[in-house]
Amino acid sequence: MAEVATSEYVLSTEPQLKEFVHQVLEKVGVDAGEAQTVAEVLVAADLRGIESHGVARLQSYYVSRIRAGKLNAKPKYEIVRETETSVLYDADNGLGHPVGKMAMEKVLEKAGKHGAAFGAVRNSNHYGIAGYYAMLALPHDMIGLASTNSVRYGAPTFGKDIMLGTNPLAYAIPTDKEPAFVLDFATTTVPRGKLEVYQRKEKPLNPGWAIDAEGHPTLAAADALKGALLPLGGFGVDNGGHKGFGLGLLVDILCGVLSGGSFGNSLPLPSSGPQPGAISHWFGAFRVDGFRDVADFKRDMDKELRDFKASAKVPGQDRIYVAGEIEFEKTAYNREHGVPVHHKVWDGLQKLGAELGIPLTKDLSKHER
Amino acid sequence: MAEVATSEYVLSTEPQLKEFVHQVLEKVGVDAGEAQTVAEVLVAADLRGIESHGVARLQSYYVSRIRAGKLNAKPKYEIVRETETSVLYDADNGLGHPVGKMAMEKVLEKAGKHGAAFGAVRNSNHYGIAGYYAMLALPHDMIGLASTNSVRYGAPTFGKDIMLGTNPLAYAIPTDKEPAFVLDFATTTVPRGKLEVYQRKEKPLNPGWAIDAEGHPTLAAADALKGALLPLGGFGVDNGGHKGFGLGLLVDILCGVLSGGSFGNSLPLPSSGPQPGAISHWFGAFRVDGFRDVADFKRDMDKELRDFKASAKVPGQDRIYVAGEIEFEKTAYNREHGVPVHHKVWDGLQKLGAELGIPLTKDLSKHER
Numbered sequence: 001m002a003e004v005a006t007s008e009y010v011l012s013t014e015p016q017l018k019e020f021v022h023q024v025l026e027k028v029g030v031d032a033g034e035a036q037t038v039a040e041v042l043v044a045a046d047l048r049g050i051e052s053h054g055v056a057r058l059q060s061y062y063v064s065r066i067r068a069g070k071l072n073a074k075p076k077y078e079i080v081r082e083t084e085t086s087v088l089y090d091a092d093n094g095l096g097h098p099v100g101k102m103a104m105e106k107v108l109e110k111a112g113k114h115g116a117a118f119g120a121v122r123n124s125n126h127y128g129i130a131g132y133y134a135m136l137a138l139p140h141d142m143i144g145l146a147s148t149n150s151v152r153y154g155a156p157t158f159g160k161d162i163m164l165g166t167n168p169l170a171y172a173i174p175t176d177k178e179p180a181f182v183l184d185f186a187t188t189t190v191p192r193g194k195l196e197v198y199q200r201k202e203k204p205l206n207p208g209w210a211i212d213a214e215g216h217p218t219l220a221a222a223d224a225l226k227g228a229l230l231p232l233g234g235f236g237v238d239n240g241g242h243k244g245f246g247l248g249l250l251v252d253i254l255c256g257v258l259s260g261g262s263f264g265n266s267l268p269l270p271s272s273g274p275q276p277g278a279i280s281h282w283f284g285a286f287r288v289d290g291f292r293d294v295a296d297f298k299r300d301m302d303k304e305l306r307d308f309k310a311s312a313k314v315p316g317q318d319r320i321y322v323a324g325e326i327e328f329e330k331t332a333y334n335r336e337h338g339v340p341v342h343h344k345v346w347d348g349l350q351k352l353g354a355e356l357g358i359p360l361t362k363d364l365s366k367h368e369r
Numbered sequence: 370m371a372e373v374a375t376s377e378y379v380l381s382t383e384p385q386l387k388e389f390v391h392q393v394l395e396k397v398g399v400d401a402g403e404a405q406t407v408a409e410v411l412v413a414a415d416l417r418g419i420e421s422h423g424v425a426r427l428q429s430y431y432v433s434r435i436r437a438g439k440l441n442a443k444p445k446y447e448i449v450r451e452t453e454t455s456v457l458y459d460a461d462n463g464l465g466h467p468v469g470k471m472a473m474e475k476v477l478e479k480a481g482k483h484g485a486a487f488g489a490v491r492n493s494n495h496y497g498i499a500g501y502y503a504m505l506a507l508p509h510d511m512i513g514l515a516s517t518n519s520v521r522y523g524a525p526t527f528g529k530d531i532m533l534g535t536n537p538l539a540y541a542i543p544t545d546k547e548p549a550f551v552l553d554f555a556t557t558t559v560p561r562g563k564l565e566v567y568q569r570k571e572k573p574l575n576p577g578w579a580i581d582a583e584g585h586p587t588l589a590a591a592d593a594l595k596g597a598l599l600p601l602g603g604f605g606v607d608n609g610g611h612k613g614f615g616l617g618l619l620v621d622i623l624c625g626v627l628s629g630g631s632f633g634n635s636l637p638l639p640s641s642g643p644q645p646g647a648i649s650h651w652f653g654a655f656r657v658d659g660f661r662d663v664a665d666f667k668r669d670m671d672k673e674l675r676d677f678k679a680s681a682k683v684p685g686q687d688r689i690y691v692a693g694e695i696e697f698e699k700t701a702y703n704r705e706h707g708v709p710v711h712h713k714v715w716d717g718l719q720k721l722g723a724e725l726g727i728p729l730t731k732d733l734s735k736h737e738r
Contacts, residue, residue: 085454085484086659115454116485118655143623159689161680171619181622183615189608208577208608215683232602232609239558239577240601240613246552246692249677250540253550254512257669258660264676284655286487290455291627300626307633308618311530314584320528323615 010346010362011338017043017055020349020360024058025095027356028066029073034098038062041097041128046341047334048327052193053129056345059352061126062095070274071095071125077102085110085117088259093277096127096148104133104283108140116286120254122261123277126150130170131184131327137172137285138180141294144172145284149255151268154188155228157237157245160215162228162269166191167251172324174288176298178305182324187248188229192270195224208234208241255280379715379731380707386412386424389718389729393427394464396725397435398442403467407431410466410497415708418699421562422498425714428721430495431464439643440464440494446471454479454486457628462646465496465517473502473652477509485655489623491630492646495519499539500553500696506541506654507549510663513541514653518624520637523557524597526606526614529584531597531638535560536620541693543657545667547674551693556617557598561639564593577603577610624649 018039025035046054065071075094079087087106091099103119110117127133130146137144150165170184190209198205199221210224211217217235218224232244256263261280268275288297305322313320334340341349346360353360387408394404415423434440444463448456456475460468472488479486496502499515506513519534539553559578567574568590579593580586586604587593601613625632630649637644657666674691682689703709710718715729722729 081660083484083656083659086655088660114483114485115452116483116487116653116655118485118659120660143627155683156677156680156689156691158683158686159677159680160683163677163680173619173622181618183612183619185609185612185615189602206607211683215681232612233558234608238575239603240554242690242692243552243554243601244609246554249550249673249691250542250552253542253670253673257666257673258512258657260661260665260669263669264673265680284485286455286485286653287452288627290452290487291450291457291489292629296629297626300629300632301622304618304622304626304633308525308528308532311525311528311532311634312584314524314527314529314580317527320525321611322525322618323611 008343009340010343012341012346014043014047014335014339017046017339017341020353020358021055021058023358024063024352024356027358028063030066030095031074034095037101038095038097041101041132043339044132045129046339047331048129048131049330049334050129050327051342051345052191055341055349057126059348063352065125065274068274070276075099085114087117087119089119089121091121091124091277093123093125096121096124096279096281099124100127100133100281100283101136103281104136104144104146104285107283107285108137108142111142111285111287112140115290117284119283120259121281122259124261124279124281125277126279127281129184130168131172131182131324133281133283134170134172134184135180135182138174140285141174141288142285143174143288146170146281147251147255148281149252149263149267149279151270153192153229153270154231154248155211155215156249157231157242160211160213160228161265163265164188164231164245164248164252165267166229167248169247169251173301174298175301175305176295178302179325179328181301181305181322182327184324187232187244187251189232189234189244190229192229195221195229199225208239211235251282254282258282377712378709379712381710381715383412383416383704383708385729386415386708386710389722389727390424390427392727393432393721393725396727397432399435399464400443403464406470407464407466410470410501412708413501414498415710416700416703417498417500417696418703419498419696420711420714421560424710424718426495428717432721434494434643437643439645444468454483456486456488458488458490460490460493460646462492462494465490465493465648465650468493469496469502469650469652470505472650473505473513473515473654476652476654477506477511480511480654480656481509484659486653488652489628490650491628493630493648493650494646495648496650498553499537500541500551500693502650502652503539503541503553504549504551507543509654510543510657511654512543512657515539515651516620516624517650518621518632518636518648520639520647522561522598522639523600523617524580524584525618526600526611529580529582529597530634532634533557533600533614533617533621534636535598536617538616538620542670543667544670544674545664547671548694548697550670550674550691551696553692556601556613556620558601558603558613559598561594561598564590564598568594577608580604620651623651627651
């Protein structure tokens, strides 16, 4: 469990944060049901310890765009193509979370009937953590896939132009007693936020994280922030950077090209500000029982994950984590002890709430740490 | 194009190599049609410049096991579970290539009818390059997926036990005039063969490739060969090693656990010698026209790939390659100029041919380099 310094964080609760997000979004014009879905997805990120994708983004990613008329608060989410095992939505430049959940639920319905299905959404916006959508497959005893392209931050292998988002891939696979296998990762080595943290702390970056504006590998955060992130595997091909680049491009194809949305260099750069409906998502699901009886599969999944966790550790490490395990433990911990919200984020939420007449008080927190 | 030193290589041709592989396998008891499929897959690897997975393995991976009674030359490949969008084969400890092709063709047939399908094969053996099977989707205007687990070489993040194969993932996506996007990569940073090459050349490894037997990162090839490969992203989590580990484990789950085959620490270690039917494969396909008209999709695929290739290069590099492009160019080059076979591999093939009464002569080569 990552330690969180008391003074830097305010402890809230899952219901308080969900209610607040819900009320704020309704106030700026989002339908109640859709506001609720956004609240669910954002707070799921905070529960899982992925602060960068949680309530911290409420103002900067969503409310500010709605208020500026850059994001449609009352979109008409529409199916534009559909077969027995595929569905394509147009999100009408609305919030990504409701249409993302809608698309994944449609995929699950189709896969429930036919065994396997895929979905895509175009003309959308940032949808939070990809893992949330993949995990919707778990209660159905299916394997879930989810992905999204994003604003561009990364360079291709041997390239210096910013061409690719952090383009996450997520897979969720059911288990019996073990936490589900949930792999959800950006296809760049690190997120851009990490460069900002290192700049603040005046620490050198690791090799393989970023290049400067001229395309040289750099360990200077300030130079990297003017350059580009590197794909998983780092600079060039020697440590497999071409594999990470391939995965990032794969995600852009599955989301952007397959949906008929924006892709490649038609995606926004951070410097170009919000562009309506530039983001696309991709989803998939298939039934475990198309291959094995579910109980047998889940039993073997538990064995697989336990064997990895029980295997010998390198010196200085006492645990091997499998994908999704840390987030599962954090969720349980944060539900019991309170959800930490960075004090700067909390202050921002309070300010936003005050503007909209939606109070946010620390008194609602069940616990203080 | 990678330069190949003349003296180290013999130039053969695609038909000569295919015919030789075919005849050798028939001679040791493999049915003609199945021998032909193995020849196709192995020679496809040599054409694509992936020598490690080509005819070099004919004796060591396939013929030696058949002769030792470790691999079934006349397997009964059998469907053990099937739905409209899924199929599971038992390979009866036969060669992996024929059942791999059979399974992918069944997946394509089902996806052709229903839009999407998945397949798995258990109780199999090494099936060559995963990309071959994914690429079978291309003429059908489908997106193809293929994967396989393998003998164990790699350690999990923070682990020192050898727990994971090189576990490749392959994706093939159709294009119009550009070479298809074919991403086919091992989920370890480098293959074990690379450590052997560095040992021979007495060169230090890169950080992030391997650990020694005690679990310490090492740059010494000899120590690494007694230790384990690291996942894509390298040692620990700082450069994303947990992402590569997650992908490797994902492949083991999709192949081994989903098929009811061997997985995790029930897979063979290199030191334990061949174990019958330990390997499992996984396949998937879905139709592009479930989302967009195929012509529109292919036009945009060309644009996507061309935009990446045309983007600015880092100093000292003059090309950006997208996945599959190098292999496409090598295939065209090797078809025209001859297929290079390392002289040691060639000598081994000649020796094998002599034993079985199947001559292999340089006179059949159309070209010398």
